[in-house]
Amino acid sequence: MFLINCPYCGERDQQEFKAGGEAHIERPKQPTELSDDEWAEYLFMRKNIKGVQFERWNHTHGCRKWFNMVRDTSNDEIKAIYKMGEKPPAQ
Amino acid sequence: MTKNLRVKSSEYIDETNRISFKFNGKTYHGFKGDTLASALLANDVHLVGRSFKYHRPRGIMTSGSEEPNAIVQVNPGTNRTEPNVRATEVEIYEGLEASSQNCWPSVEFDIGGINNFLSPFFPAGFYYKTFMWPTSFWEKYEFFIRHSAGLGKSPTSNDPDIYDHRNIHCDVLVVGAGISGILAAKNAAKNNFKTLLVDEKNELGGSTIFENNEFNKIDNKAPSEWLKKEIEEIKNIKNLEIKTRTSVAAYHQYNYLLARENLTDHLEAKDKTNKIRQRLLKIRAKKVILATGALERPLIFNNNDRPGIMLSSAVKKYSEFYGVACGNKNVFFTNNDSAYESALSLYNKGINVEAIIDIREQSESKIVKKIKETGIKIYWSHSIVDTAGYKRLNSVSIMKLSNDGTSVTGSKISISCDCLGVAGGWTPAVHLYTQSGSKLKFDEEKKVFLPNQSTSEQISVGSCGGDFKIDEIIKNLNHKLKDNLNIKETDLDNIKVEIDQENSKRNIWLLPSDKPFGKTKPFVDYQNDATAKDIKLALREGFRSIEHVKRYTTTGMGTDQGKLGNMHALGIIADTAGVKMGELGTTTFRPPYTPLTFGTIVGRNVGKFFDIFRRTPMNDWHVENKAEFENVGQWKRAWYYPINGETMHQAVQRESKAARESAGILDASTLGKIDIQGSDASEFLNRVYTNAWSKLAIGKCRYGLMLNEDGMVYDDGVTTRLGENHYIMTTTTGGAANVLGKLEDYLQTEWPELDVYLTSVTDHYATASLCGPNSKKILKKIIPDLDLSDENFPHMSFKEANIGSIQCRIMRISFTGEHSYEINVQASYGKDLWKKCMEAGQEFNITTYGTETMHLLRAEKGFIIVGQDTDGTMTPIDLQMDWIVSKKKYDFIGKRSLYRSDTMREDRKQLVGLLTDDPNIVLEEGAQIVSELNQSPVEMLGHVTSSYFSPNLKKSIALAVVKGGKIMMGKKLFVPMENKNINVTVVNPVFYDEKNERLNA
């Protein structure tokens, strides 16, 4: 059970949060210009890394804000947390 | 005849407090302070159960939570009964009853014992291999297996006890109150760390308080005496909370631990009532100090499982702590010095020790010399090759061990005995450590797995960290505490420790016998009856991974998770396969460390607190008027309102007719409501709905369909424009929270530039939906000054009005196809609004209807219900709702996906109507649809999604999804059922009032 440092509320128990999948996958600005393959790449393809992964999380039972997390999926170490729109920390 | 083996009074046993209890129906006596195990042993009862597979008689092996054999059913036949309880952990109280498990008809005569004689036919994987074929026989096999090999019985009536949960935040959590745990907790608390010390036993002190090796001294005192003083001292330290009878079940990441605090299990029934039985502690600790100790290992030799064969340390504890002799003629079998301490303990109490069999060549430690002086016979370089005695050990046979330890030589000596203490060395209890995600490494010299890389703020101290001698323990504990707690001084700095020089042990994972290996039974996992033979068989059959061998042989898969024998299993695999143990790795120890009752896990969340449920403001009225309710998400919704003993069908038929013929009223308060404000609100709606929103005039309503990005229908509902920058969106009842979450996601992460604010107002409004040709007249009576003409208040529009002084929002929208109004008021006025409508509607015979009638009425109109007629694979095109998908809008959520080759396939499942050829047959929802009856296998074209008998059309109607259904109008299809095939015809899904004339009636 993680202890997650919400950038708006501070440290809270994991049960207040919901994971939202891989981060930094921007919705294409002009979807109609994309081929089926390009659209499928956006829609379905996720890396699912064993190791350092960039993820979206939402403080569902708190401030309801989305934020980003860098987590090592092999040992669940949370390496960094930063707000939406901010640049990911250098790895 | 039972004997009394109580040999000496013990300070932990209150001999003035005699307790009677029953075991397998027979009454015995023990004393306050006894466990069920110690009390049975005092009565010379060793046989307490049967093994799982071979039903071999089994006895008490240990004195703690690692017990594999003495697994009992406590208080059988009562509502407080509990299976799979370790007799070594049950504290006796007046009136306690317990019985053996896994034997029928009794532990003394067990029918399943025949399996023991058939055991050559029960090798590893037997169940997998045999009962797989033929498949149809599985049910019969299962019945047989469950009947003869059950692991206890679960209670059949409600649990009368109360369970609780508590959150604890502390600076330091110390797990285990042996010598290291006590000293760690004391120093942490004294340095102002808020400290919690927990131990699974009812007494503090671990094994050191019955430590009797007179050659070990702390500050010139016997370690047990020295520790007792420490225990007294820590009971009154500020910052330190101590919890006994508290077992840590799980150690999760980020130092989150779950512990079970046992509060009443040791009390008599009359003292249990109205008290919390167990409390689940949810502990978040800044630092964790694991002081979980070590478990003694058995030795693996032929027939090492008979009642009377125990761990040497357990024999010592029963003697020193409980004052009980485990036998009259005791023998020890060892590979290290610790058995000599046990032997000395018995000797000092006048209990007969026949011999010590040591697989080592010699040992020069003081305690061994002391034993030599007593005259107890020691057999060096000998091993036990066999044991005898069916229900109780009566002798062991020993032979000389070869130098390499792989064979035995010479003549066989038989030693008569009734108790054998086995000492195979110590295994650090690293279970919790590994649960936390931390990694172990194998110490080739000590033959143990030790903590290596920890992932969280934690240290392992004492024997669970690999320090087995008191001098090492104190020295390393001192370092670790200073380092981890960042403190300069501790009161360990000046402790003087003297210890007996112990000789190293000789480790042989599997001891040889004079019999061929195939004819021996060396048990590795006592509870699951896995022998060394099974493990070798698994390796011969090609299993290599330790995890596979474990599952194939079931080693370590019992309720004890193989705490005693896992190391031997690994050792035997390593030796057989010729690999190093370190390379083999270990199996995973999973929570809970010892089994937890469900009561503890759910705590207070039982009965009506099991789940949250939500009620509408009108709920009391529905209850008073005998509505039947259905659960929709967490909501309790009125389902139908039976009168005069109507069945559900009769009530729904009546309600449905009334709503179309005169007037009906529905409680629609549960619909999700999201208030949307901001200068970009219109643009936002354009992006989230499939249709266009920019041109919706203020005061108008529009139906919207929301897709997922994959093009599939996600939710629907009517949204009303209240002002220039203000909308109110309705969602489905079940989808409200998810829709809000999804909209927030897009706003925050994809379109942060939009000026839009979302607020859930579902609970703030109560909604009554008035429908039917007389709904207008009823509303007129309630709000006389509101102009209800079609010109002023047309279909799909909105008005604000007052009922008396109460403000309300009225939408003229319809989910039934009738002329209808949705009246929204502040939630607290909901019930008044409802009563007012009922009163005004009386002259029109206004009829309350529930969700079932609502579903029927909308099905007559072919309106979909998201989640019933759709299942996450339906696009709006599949639903024949092309009209709602804007061709002009450049983008909206899911738009691009509607042009993927897959979503454009003509043969996708599409929504159609179905009519049965016989209008009285109502199809079953979920029934499959086919076009051919004489084909095998037959192609499933789709299934029925909604089906009703329509009282207004006087026939059965259904909605269905059918492959390529759009171009099948008029086609005959079949719905094959178990006993008949139903002929159906594909039709337009709008069954009633296709031209929507009734909306303005």
Ligand SMILES: [Zn+2]
């Ligand atoms: Zn937050």
